[in-house]
Amino acid sequence: MLDPLLNSRLPRNAKIAFLLSTFVGLILLGSTNQNFATAASGHTQTWPTAKRGTPGFTGFTKKNGLHISVDSTWAGNRGYRPVSFTISSANPVLGDTQITVRFSVGPNWNTRKAMIVEHDLELLQGTSQVTSTTLIPQYTDWQYSNWEVWVDGRLDEELTPNLRGSMLGIQDTNYSSLFFIAKDQHAYFQGFLQNQEFDTYAFTNSSQPYQLPEDWKYYTCFDFVFVYPDDLKRWSVTTPDRFAHLLRWVRGGGNLWIVETGAEYKKLDLIEEALALETLNEVNEIDTVHSKMQQRGWQYLPLNGTQIEGVDAVITLEGTSKSALNDKKSPTDIEGNVLTDDSRNHFVARSYGMGTVVAFSDSTNKSSYDTDAMMMAINRSLLGNRINWQSRHGNDPGIGNVAFGKFLIPDVGTAPVIEFQLLISLFILTIGPLNYWLLKRRHQLPMMLLTVPVAALATTVILFAYGFVADGFGVRVRARSLTMIDQQLGESVSWARLSYYAGVAPSNGLSMPLDTVVYPILPASTDSRSANQIREFHWSDEQKLTKGWLASRTPTQYITQSARASSIKISFTSADEKLTATNKLGTKILTLVVRDHKGNFYSGSDIEADQIVALEPSDSVQAMLKLRKLLTDNVPEFPPGLELDWPSRRSLNFNDYAYTQHEDSLLDDYLGAIISPLSTGLDHSAYIAITAEGPEVSLGLEDATESSSFHVVRGTWTYD
Numbered sequence: 001m002l003d004p005l006l007n008s009r010l011p012r013n014a015k016i017a018f019l020l021s022t023f024v025g026l027i028l029l030g031s032t033n034q035n036f037a038t039a040a041s042g043h044t045q046t047w048p049t050a051k052r053g054t055p056g057f058t059g060f061t062k063k064n065g066l067h068i069s070v071d072s073t074w075a076g077n078r079g080y081r082p083v084s085f086t087i088s089s090a091n092p093v094l095g096d097t098q099i100t101v102r103f104s105v106g107p108n109w110n111t112r113k114a115m116i117v118e119h120d121l122e123l124l125q126g127t128s129q130v131t132s133t134t135l136i137p138q139y140t141d142w143q144y145s146n147w148e149v150w151v152d153g154r155l156d157e158e159l160t161p162n163l164r165g166s167m168l169g170i171q172d173t174n175y176s177s178l179f180f181i182a183k184d185q186h187a188y189f190q191g192f193l194q195n196q197e198f199d200t201y202a203f204t205n206s207s208q209p210y211q212l213p214e215d216w217k218y219y220t221c222f223d224f225v226f227v228y229p230d231d232l233k234r235w236s237v238t239t240p241d242r243f244a245h246l247l248r249w250v251r252g253g254g255n256l257w258i259v260e261t262g263a264e265y266k267k268l269d270l271i272e273e274a275l276a277l278e279t280l281n282e283v284n285e286i287d288t289v290h291s292k293m294q295q296r297g298w299q300y301l302p303l304n305g306t307q308i309e310g311v312d313a314v315i316t317l318e319g320t321s322k323s324a325l326n327d328k329k330s331p332t333d334i335e336g337n338v339l340t341d342d343s344r345n346h347f348v349a350r351s352y353g354m355g356t357v358v359a360f361s362d363s364t365n366k367s368s369y370d371t372d373a374m375m376m377a378i379n380r381s382l383l384g385n386r387i388n389w390q391s392r393h394g395n396d397p398g399i400g401n402v403a404f405g406k407f408l409i410p411d412v413g414t415a416p417v418i419e420f421q422l423l424i425s426l427f428i429l430t431i432g433p434l435n436y437w438l439l440k441r442r443h444q445l446p447m448m449l450l451t452v453p454v455a456a457l458a459t460t461v462i463l464f465a466y467g468f469v470a471d472g473f474g475v476r477v478r479a480r481s482l483t484m485i486d487q488q489l490g491e492s493v494s495w496a497r498l499s500y501y502a503g504v505a506p507s508n509g510l511s512m513p514l515d516t517v518v519y520p521i522l523p524a525s526t527d528s529r530s531a532n533q534i535r536e537f538h539w540s541d542e543q544k545l546t547k548g549w550l551a552s553r554t555p556t557q558y559i560t561q562s563a564r565a566s567s568i569k570i571s572f573t574s575a576d577e578k579l580t581a582t583n584k585l586g587t588k589i590l591t592l593v594v595r596d597h598k599g600n601f602y603s604g605s606d607i608e609a610d611q612i613v614a615l616e617p618s619d620s621v622q623a624m625l626k627l628r629k630l631l632t633d634n635v636p637e638f639p640p641g642l643e644l645d646w647p648s649r650r651s652l653n654f655n656d657y658a659y660t661q662h663e664d665s666l667l668d669d670y671l672g673a674i675i676s677p678l679s680t681g682l683d684h685s686a687y688i689a690i691t692a693e694g695p696e697v698s699l700g701l702e703d704a705t706e707s708s709s710f711h712v713v714r715g716t717w718t719y720d
Helices: 012-033 187-195 216-221 229-238 240-251 268-275 291-295 313-318 371-380 389-393 417-441 445-471 620-633 666-675
Strands: 037-039 044-047 066-071 079-089 097-106 115-123 129-138 144-151 176-182 198-205 224-227 255-258 347-352 355-360 475-486 491-502 510-512 516-523 535-539 543-545 556-565 569-575 578-584 589-595 601-607 612-614 616-618 686-691 710-716
Touching: 066 097, 066 144, 079 097, 079 115, 079 216, 097 129, 115 129, 129 216, 129 516, 129 535, 216 240, 224 229, 224 240, 229 240, 229 268, 240 255, 240 347, 240 355, 240 491, 240 556, 268 355, 347 371, 417 445, 475 666, 491 666, 510 516, 516 543, 569 589, 578 589, 578 601, 589 620, 601 620, 616 620, 620 666, 620 686, 666 710
Parallel strands: 115 535, 176 198, 176 224, 224 255, 255 355, 475 710
Antiparallel strands: 037 198, 044 066, 066 079, 079 129, 097 115, 097 144, 347 355, 475 491, 491 556, 510 543, 516 556, 535 543, 569 578, 578 612, 589 601, 589 686, 601 616, 686 710
C-alpha cells in the first residue's frame, strides 16, 4: 500500500506527512474494527467485488451467499505473519458450515506460489460471520496473494478470485521493524518515524491489554518492541497470559526497549519486578562507580563500536572480568569531539534469556527527544547487530547462506568415489577386452550390439542401487542446538540448526509443535527462483509442513526456535558440602558443569535420564577448559575438499546470492561466548550441560536418526 509513495519522488516532508496521517487514520480504524493499528505493508482484500453499477450485485456469492475478507496488514518482512480471514453470510446460516481457505502468496514477477497455507473456519448455525487469524511463514517477498475457498468440502468458485498479482507491497529491506505499545503517539515514536528509516511499524493502545498479541510468534516479524515500565507492571497483573508471550519472545532473542525509566533509571525496580529479574552476586569491574546498578544485573555498554575482536553483546551483557573493553581510544565525531565512552547517558541493558532488555533514561530536554543520538549510541554499542532480523538469525530465508556447506551430515549424500571408480574400471575391462575375446572365440561378435548396452544398463543400475543403499532409505538429521532453561520461572527457549538428508522423503513431510517457528537455510548458490520454491503448510494440533519442505536425496537445512513453559530441569540438593544432581531433562547428560550460589564449581558426566549422582568438586579453569574443548571440537566446518559454495555463473545476478552466514546468529554467539577467553564462564546458580539429544528440540519426524549432533543446555537453578 505504501510502496508507490515511498518509491516516488515526492519531497521527504510530504512523504512523512502522508505516513503520519495514514498512521492516525489507521489508529482510528483499528480502535473500532481491528485489534492492532498499523502503518505497514499488506492490506485488506475482499471478494466478491464488482464494478460500480453492476445490476443485482449484493456483495455475496449466489451459490452459498458468502463473502470473504482477507487482512494481511502487519509489520516486518520476515517471521510468522498473521493473516486474518473473515467469512460473512448474507443471512444467518441454517447449519454449521465448514470452510477451508487455501491461501497462497508469492513474488509478483513469478506466477508460482512461494507459500500455500490451509486454514479452517467454522460458521456456526444461526450466525452470519466468523473471523479467524492464522500465522503464515514469511520467507520471501510477498508481492501477490490469491486464495481458494472450500465450503463443506466443495470449491466455491465465486469466492475464489482469479487474481494474478494483487499487490501487497511486502518487500525485503535492510531496515528494522518495530512494535510500539503506548497510550498515544509519544514523542519518542514520532521521532523514530521522522528521523529513522524503518521498514514498517505497528502501534497498539497499552491501556487495552487484550490488544497484546496472544502468541509470541506474532512478535517474530519485529526487531524490537517499545514499552513503558508502568505498562509492564500492569500487564503482568491484568493480562498475565499475553504478557508471558511477550516475555517468551524476548527470551528467544527479541529486543525489549523500555522508555522513560526516570532520571538515573529510577524505575528499574518496576521492570525487575514485572520481568522477575534476579540481581547478580558479583560487581563487574568495567565500572565500579555504578556498582550498585551492576549488582542488579544492568550494564553500561561501551560505545567503542561493534567490531571488538572476541567480544559480543552476549558476553558484555553477562559480564566480563576484562577491563580492556574500555582500553580502546575513545572515538570522535566529525568535528573531533570525544564521544561518550559508554551508554550511561542513553541506556542500560541486560540479557534476558537469549534476548535483551534495554532501559532508556528520560530525555534531559522534555521538549525534544533526540532519537538520532539514541540510535547512534545503540549502533555504536554491541547491541547494534541485534536490531536487524537477518543479523540475529545469521540467515535470510529468501537467499542463500555461505555457511550452508559447513553443516552437512558427514558421509551422507556424497558419491562413493572409490567404489564407483572400481566398478567403472571393472565395467571397462569386462565390456571391452573380455567381452570381445569371449565373443570372438565363439564366433559371435555381432552379439556385441546386445551385450554392450545390456552391460551398460546393468552397471548403471548397480551404481544407482549402491548409492541408494549406502545412504539408506530413512531420514538422517544433524542438529546443533542451545536450550536455555529458567528453572525458577519454569520457562525455556531453544534454538536449533537442523540439517536433513532423506533417502526417501516422507510422504507427510515434517510436523513441528505449535510453539516452534521454522526458517529455511538455503545453499549459497541458490538464486531467487529456487528460493521461491512452493511450500505447503497447515495448522492443526501441530504445524504440518506437508509439501516442499523435505526432498529425497537433497541436503536441506532449517533453523527452529521454540519458547514455552517447561518443567524439564536438573534438580540440585546440598548436604555435607556435597552437591547432588537429578537429571530431569529427559535425555542423557554427557557432560555437566555447575556453579552453586557460593561460586563453587562441580562437574559430572554420563548421567542417564532420571539418574541421581553426586557431582565432583572442580575449579573454574578445569571446568571451563572441559567445556571449551567440547565446543571447539564441534564447531561446524566445511568437509575436507569441499570448497566454499559460492556462485560462479556470471549469467545470474549477484544480488541473487548469499551474503548472510549462520556464524553471525545468536545461536552461535551464545555458544561462542562459552569458549571466549573474555567470558567469565558461569554465573552463580547456573549450569551448562552437553546432552545426547536436545530436550526441547523437535526434529519433525519420529523415526529420524540423529548423526553428529551437538546439544547444549544452559540453565539457572535454585535448591529443591
